[in-house]
Each structure stands twice: as structure tokens, then as C-alpha cells.
Amino acid sequence: MRCRDVEREILEGAALPEAAVEHLAGCAACRTLNDAHRAMQALAGTQRHPSLPVPDLASALARRRRTQVKLWAAMGAATAAVALAAWVVTSPRPAQPAEDDSAWQTLPPLLAFVDGMLERELGPTDFAYRPFGELAVWLAPTEDPLDEFTPTLPEEEP
């Protein structure tokens, strides 16, 4: 007998024919397989199972329904979340007002004004603001407010 035939006989578990027994005597691989098979049969025969309450069909179906409800609920929640995300991403946004560049148009004059205030030559009257601090000196009006109070002296007669 060939190894394949002997292996088949061993795995089927029936009593080995004479030819298989003779083959085992001269084939270590088949002998090892036969030993493993016999050991498994002996060990498996000692296995005992406990007595357990048998589940019935009604409880199995109720459990299946609960599982399906949970599954559908989870799928519904996931779908709703995806739809919400898609809506947020694709929804048209409110029209933005056109950019007002008037501020930029008014900036140069403002800068010129500040520049004019800061870089002017200080006159003697500017120093009248000194008691109010250095900043007051620099922020003093360009036109001397005292001008209008300067009394007009009568012209001297020649």
C-alpha cells in the first residue's frame, strides 16, 4: 500500500487492513500519524460536556431582532451624520459683502496728516504746551491758536 492509502485508512478510523499494518511497520511517517490518531481518539473519548439549558428558537429570534434593530439604528445614525456633514460642506454660504476699500483710500491722507503733525518744525508757541507733556507739544495744532489773540498794534507813524 502507498502512504496515501494508509493515511486514508488511518483517518477513517476503521480497523487497518493487513497491508496497512505491514506498511506501518516500515514507514515512520505513517506510524507517527497513526499514533497521533490513536492518541486523539483516546483523549477525545474522555471529554465530557456539561448539561446546559438549551436555547429555544423564540429567544434566538428575539435576540436576532434586537441585534438587527441596533444595527439599523447605528446605520441610520451613521447615515444621518454623513448626510449632515455633506450638507454642511456643500450648502451655499451667505453672500459676503463686497470688500470696502474706502478705508484704504482714506489711509494715505490720514498718514499724511499724522506725518504732518509729527514732522513739523516746532515753533516757539508749541513749547507753550510743554507743561502738559511732550506728547501735548507734538499734538499741538499747527496753527498757533494765540494768533487770533495777538493784538494788532497800530502802525507807527513815521
Place this chain on the structure above:
Amino acid sequence: VSDAGVDRAGIHPGAEVAQTASGFEVVLEAWAPALLRLAWRFTRDGEEARDLVQHALADAWERRQGLRDAQAAGPWLRRILVNRAVNLHRRRRVWRSVQSLWGAEETMTQPAPDAQLDQARQARALHQAVAALPARQAAAITLRYFEGLPVAEVAHALGVDVGTARVHLYRALKKLRPPPGPWEER
């Protein structure tokens, strides 16, 4: 699982039995104890075995139109249960692999070489060795040796041809080859 289970339950083997809801329910409940025993052989845990049987019963109920002959209910139900058990085994193996990556794998205590192992320890060691096998090999070993089915029925339960079932058994036996002396925890 043997066809005698149907006879003991007093169910008349006929196609019409399984085609009606009440008849099908009777068939399922007649086979449930045998399925539970088989499930326990796969899981070695009472709660998990009951879970497995509940899933198998619900699966069978949903596919009841596929059962043509009530006499074939036993092998048909067994095949459904084995499918479930194989999937469970695969998930567990993946989980054990992940656990071993994180170093959380349960380590077995190595017994002294000359220790006399009692039957319970041998059974536990054997179950651990079977659990470490690939899913179909483990299922083949469970069906062939623990359930005592012939190779042809093992093949039917696994949904493969007889030659493939033999290959599964052969490879599993090579991996499970016991050391000389008592079967030790490995």
C-alpha cells in the same frame, strides 16, 4: 448529531414538516440539544456555546426555505453551526495574534516533565492545542474526534469535499502530534 435525534423527537421525516413554521420550529428544537453539545465542543464555554446555538438557530430560521428534506435537518443545522463556529474561531485567532503583539497573551505554566497530568489538565491542554490550529483544521478535528463523525460527514459539515477534509485532518494531526507520554500543556 445523529439522525436518531429526529426519531426520538417523534418528528415525521417529510419535506412538509420543515416547510411549515411550526414544523420547522419542532425540527429546530429537536436538534437544539445536539447542536448545543457540538457548540460546547467548539467553545468549551457554556455561555459561548449557547450564544453560538442561538445564532445558528436564527440563521437556520432565516434560511429555512433552503431545507428541502426534514431528514437532512441534522447535517444541515450542523453545517450552519460549524460555519458560525469557524468564523468565531477565526476572530479569536486574530484577537490572540493582536494580544500576542501587545505582549498580553496568556502564558501557560510549564509543568515538570515527569508530572502526572490528570484528565482535566489533559483536556484543557488538548483544547488549547486545538484552539491554536487554523479554523478549518480545528473544526475538522472537533467534528472527527470529539463529535465522532466519519470523514464524509466532516466534509459535509465543513462544506468541502472529502479529500480536502482529509487534508485538514492530516495537517491538524501533524501539528497536534502528542509528545511521548502524557499530553502536556504546551
